[in-house]
Amino acid sequence: MSIITDLSKIEIILQKLDHSSVSHQKAILIGSRAARRYLPHFRDVYDQPHADWDLILSANLLLQWLKQQQINIQTTTMIIPLLNELDLSVNCTLNNKQIFDFLIPRSSTSYSTFLLEHITEWSYEISSYIGCHCCIPIAIAHSRLLLILKRYMLYYQHQWNKTANDYRQLLEIKQNECQLNVDLEQIFIKLFINNNEILHGKRPADIDQFSFSVDVFSHDIRMKLNEQSTLTRNDFFTLLLKDEQILFVYQLAVASSSSDNDILIGLEKICTKYPLWLADFTIDNWLDIYNIYVFYRKYKQNILLPLTSIQVTLENQRLFQELPELVMYNILSFITDTTDFHSLKLVCKHWYTILKQDSFWKELYLFRFGSKGQFSQYSQISRWKLLYFWKLECDNLSSFDNEDEILKLIDTTMQLRKIKANSVVELWENLTKQNQFIEPLILSQIHYILLNSYYYYLNEDILESPNKYTAKLIVIGLENSRSRTQMLITLLVGDYGSSRFEMHREQISIECDSDKIQTLTFDGPRLYDYSWGTYGYVRLSGDALLSIEPNQINQYLPSGICISLLSTMVHPARRERFIQYLITTESHCSSSLCALCDDMCY
């Protein structure tokens, strides 16, 4: 680019750095090394050369560093943008092949200056992690910051492929993101965009409609588009099915990329030249789009994939190459603890792929429970793995023989698995009306419990008064990863009190049976320390159910999170309304608090 000069002599670099004015005391580590901190599944690659150090820091600190490392430096380059408001960039390779990329702010309006000024908001302190490599006090960028950086980076042509890869991984950890001031974020995004627009050109406006040449699309897509050459966001998402949307972007990308047929160029154009919503869609689905391309290159045929992603089915489902399938099923049928399968899944890629296939679980199910199993219609079974696990965990507990009933229980179990650990935390926050800090370990435990609980009995008596909803579950992981707890959750919904004070009330009672039986019963008002007195609500001064302390059901989980978790496990027919009821009760209680009783309390 014409606005940049390159330097590679260290003396000149030192000299240039002297002129730079902005000074800060700390550096921020960004990029893949910082990302590694937040990606639980990222495997350690400490000494691999492609894990470079991306640091944002002031000129002073860099000077200091260069002086320390001078003998170790193999090559160094400096890039000076001709425009004054852009950052300097210095790239160093050390003798031991480590690569360092530094970003040094030159003006007070650059986004990196902004980051350095708000270093506490944008980063975590870190001490031991990198102490041996340099003497600069380094903080590690927040996952939120990395996310913003990557997302907006994608709208420019700069390192698109690598960025897209990183971004995908970062999205996975989005849920643990930190709390940041929205204003700060806005300012940062603005600065970042400005900076990038100078470097890489203007972003497309956020328009709804765009036009293209309809000839580039295959026949069936053209039919869907009615041969029109413009498309609005609404049409894109309503006219086309998901497969077709992906195929559309794929064909558009192929057409946009020039002669050398590299789809990444086409995808880059879509992200830079087309409307933002299409860019977002492309970013979210880029792997699927890319897969079509790879598939096409390999088999030279253009197909509409039945699934949005290619599923590789291994024909050989042997875990041990030495043993045939039947023997392996024989071995596995002796594994009766479903948690053992978790560790088998993580043994290696091959095992993981096999144990993820539903066809594998179908075979195992048929081997174990016989071809004369209970199901008259195999075609209606879509979750063999869950069915198999359910059979292992619940078969002796459940009194249901009817196949429809069993499938219903399995569906309900599936619903529970779809609930995110974060929604449980959200519920807690909604109930307490304040942010709650959750240790990652607890969050992980909630996640585990939601994935390892099985309903084995469901019943609703809506003819009774009050209506009674009963759910029985086996919950794995409440005490340790292998502990099983039988749980009976009963929900009573009805009216309470008499005459003009009659109230709607929902009461949940939980009976836990692990080594000893524990029970917990509460209703909406009790949750907030209210009670229904003779003339209205009375405020209690008891122990709050939502307090931080562990409760009697489980001594490891904070009470509030446990309550929230159990409330999401109630009978699914009533789950949503019950949670709604819990959330709204407090305001209701306080508004109708009996004035008389209130006086008595004080």
Added chain:
Amino acid sequence: MATNVEETYLYSSPTTFKVSSKDGEIFDIDDSFINQSKTIKNMLNVLDIADNHMPIPLQNIKGTMLNAAIVFCKYHKNDLLSIPDDEDEDDFERDAYEPRRSDDISEWDKEFIKQFTVEEGTLFDIIMAANYLDIKALLAVGCKTIANMVRGKNSDQVRQMFNISYDPPGEGLNTPRNSVTSKESGDNQLLTTQEKESRCKTPSPELMYD
């Protein structure tokens, strides 16, 4: 059961036969073995061998394994009657509803199988032999032993136990060092959903929770 008795009579005139293993060793087998190995039983019924001096070749089984299987059958010759025939459908149904146990291996069987667990791979050999010869009891003992080895272990321990590498050869951590970068930029590589997930997601919370 009546038919079984008749079948037994069919080949009961010579009570011993000779079998030869893959590596040429010759063994004498008697009723205890023939009755428990369905493969041999069927073979004798079909072949109708009168001359018991010709060894029956068992090309899939090593001598040591064959010997072990014969020892196993000798010991278990008396509990033959209690082992149900797996083609008996009633039994199959009953089996389906009972939880499978693997902690019921008898002391003798435990001692017996111990000789195979020491050396790597031979446990698979005896299982394969049992599978080929169709000796239900031996197969069950072998399978239960493997299931017991896996029980309660984390993935690392399982990996070590069976000497499994995390990635397929040549990929991931097994990549030759210098080719890391070239592999990543190679665009011919078919990225699969599975790979994507195994790369990005923690497949189970075990990593953090344990």
